[in-house]
Amino acid sequence: MxxxxxxxxxxxxxxxxxxxxxxxxxxxxxxxxxxxxxxxxxxxxxxxxxxxxxxxxxxxxxxxxxxxxxxHRPHTPDLLGIGPTRSVLIVLKPNEHRTLAERAEAANMTVEHYAWALLQLALRSAAP
Structure with a gap:
């Protein structure tokens, strides 16, 4: 699921x-x-x-x-989580994964969803 x-x-x-x-x-x-x-x-x-x-x-x-x-603001399929699926593999060191998992749990999110949210935030802040 x-x-x-x-x-x-x-x-x-x-x-x-x-x-x-x-x-x-x-x-x-x-x-x-x-x-x-x-x-x-x-x-x-x-x-x-x-x-x-x-x-x-x-x-x-x-x-x-x-x-x-x-x-009255732009929405896209990607922002709504219903755009075409694209996978990205990110290799983390064990301590990095542990930290990510702890923060995801504190945010009451899955590790995958938390990592996705962090990546989206980083991409938005890096946009010109």
Missing amino acids: RSPNYALALAFAEAGWSNSDVARRVNALAVKRGHTGVAVGRSRVSRWIRHGEKPRPPVPELLADLLTAHL
Whole structure:
């Protein structure tokens, strides 16, 4: 089982949308844009959040566009944790991994999610 998608859950909570609201909005925008094969239900939205499942295209872009319009700031599939998966292998010394694991536990996060959050923070602060 994958980790929950906290970024997506937080964005929906900030928007004030239930899983049913999300499904209804995605389906309506899909129809408006001519995507006839999109049929999202509330249980599917729940799996995106609770199990970290990733929606198939064009849904990631639709979600990002809906949240961008509603919250008045840019959202992307990558920022929502539903973009294309890319893996990075980082080799740590045992003491570095131990420190990372301790800090992740203190933050009530998995080591993977904590490392991802640190990397995102570093990339944002290094951006021109």
